[in-house]
Amino acid sequence: MTERLPCRSEGCSATILPATAAKTGGYCMPCKQEMERKERQRFIEQNRRDINLYEGITDPVEVLKIMHAPLKRDPLIRYIPYPQKREEVYSALSPGEAERMLNFALDLLEAGDEDTCQEILVSLVCYQNKSLETCIPTLLERSIYYPGILFKDASARSRDELLQQVEQDSDHRNHLLLALAWIGDDQVVHQFQEWRSDSPSWAEELYVPPEAYAHEGGWELTENGDKRRLFFNESFAIEKRVPSESTWIAEHEPAQFLKENSALCPWCGRRLTTLTDLDISHPKLRFLGLSGERLRVSTCVTCSCYDTIYMDVDFHGKSNWSQANSRQGYVPEPDSEEDDRSYAAAAQSLRLADHPRNSYYAAYWTLGQAVSQIGGYPAWIQDAVYPTCSCCSYSMTFIGQLDWEQIEEYGEGIYYMFLCADCQVTATLFQQT
Template identity: 30%
Template sequence: MIEDLIRKTAADDDDAAEELTAIAAADPQRLAPHHHLMLDLDVLWPAALYRGAGADVVARVVERVDGGQTPDALNHLLLVLAHSGHPLAEQAMRRWETAPPPGSDALHVGPLRYAEEAGWTVAPDGTRRSLCGDVAYEWHLRPSTPEPDDAACPWCTSPLWTAADLPDAGDALAHTGWAGRLAVRTCHFCSCYTTLFTAVTPDGGSTWWPGNVRPDYIGRDAGPEDPPALLPVVGPRRQSPFQASAWHDGGSTLGGHPEWIQDADHPACPGCGLLMDYVGQLYGGDFDEYGEGAYYLHLHAPCGLAAVNYQQS
């Protein structure tokens, strides 16, 4: 069955590609025995199909990049390596930072930045760091009563929105090092236009970060609007960390890895410059039937800063 799906995907069958993607999300190892066939048929996209690829598959991809016969495929090949997460892939990506492979002049970012698409990065001290968690939960939006205080967005004057309120960090946030309650209050509307940062404290404190930079076009005309009176509540644990969806109802997910609509956008912490840890995503369609896009939540525990950004198609 999987082999059939791979052959259909090679023939540009989008439904087959989607089915393979769902398999790779639920149980990445199921595709591992088929990675060589995928390479043989030049199925490089979606690159997430190569999660958990083994050393020999990764070696083939590295060899192909070094060989430079298909410079047009370099973007996809680097994504494949990033998603494999394999140490050999990391080694090659580091090497290409200083010795760029053929075709890399057409890339928008350096080879190692591709790691962010798969939720990891190499810290300034050279150590590898995962930006995402190993554990994910369904995140259900439930009616909530507005906060009793009257904190408002200083830009558009709308009441602040509680994007998350977790009584304790739990295993979904283990990779962040956060301890205590985590609340993230921000502007539901302005966060659609720029990454908004929030100062957070382990007692659930959450305040607008004064360093947020207002783009010119925000809040000039629109009056205040009420954010949705819905709060994400933690549901059952997901089978794998890769099942968040930015396209389907019920896709909102605490922990695990995000499903980006555009390129990966892990914000740099304004406190220290390091990339922030990913916390979870809220699908626009889970707020109301006309909703779209997705809000992405991030945290840098050492600096006590959270962030929310948004993407749509």
């Protein structure tokens, strides 16, 4: 039997064959590989260059083109990031610059890069609310019907084309219905109403009746066949406060977030959380159209991961667990010791932005923007779900959302908040990827 030799690394207890030792200089293979890895790392650190692709570039359109271009991955290159985020650059574009960006997207489409074209067009809708009316015929020519938000401002002609096609094109029907829901003009509302009263033969191939697609566009049909909007145009980001704002007093803010509630969740026994506490008399929040002083939206942040949670409210700060809550999903074991409230710390740094932003800013969350907001169109991670009011059974209106990624270091998922003002009921639900 060949005698094995100890590895030369200090602290390594491996033994190796003499043949291996001859090859590695006396080290075992894992130690040898680790040494090589460190050597490579040292080489990279000594030879890495910083590259600033934005050096000397002042035109925001050129900046965005660079941001959308694929980066050559090279361990010896460190790319200096642009000082602003992509969403900030988009938001600040002038109308002329937005138009140039749109033309650039169409050039990319011409060259076969459908994905980047789509990403640019969605960004223009979300951050600028730019109408894509002029480029919709090109999208239709190429059978691009997704995402539906691109078609929001389609002309009557494009809309008619979509209405015609949805009857025949079973391959694209799902996307065509989404696009129509986003258009949501009188003709579309009328058509959805017709489909509701006389279900088309192709409807059975769908998971939901055709008129239910309206939720994806942020509206629903009333009993009379009218359009009822389910979100507000006004939208304020919930952002992180700059720590240097010394004059900041939480109680003076129009909105506070993630406050602890003294009431316990009847299901799991954990304390309830007030996701948001709104001063509805504040000028910024007048768009909610509520008369009173305070609207509190509370929930159990644990149980609402599994079920919609309703609360009975008034506009003077009341927020009580609703008798309408019914357990459908999994209910977590009651365990107050595991009651982790690390997110409460984030509450101190959250505030409502000073200025409103575009209603659709967060509508397509995969762009990677910060989506927490009061008002605006929701950032659905999964399908659009506007809860049915526990009282009047209309769909409830979306009033805001909190993105857990902005709140906890490894947080994910979004809490969505809804209100039926007539019945004085709030609801919360949660979605994640």
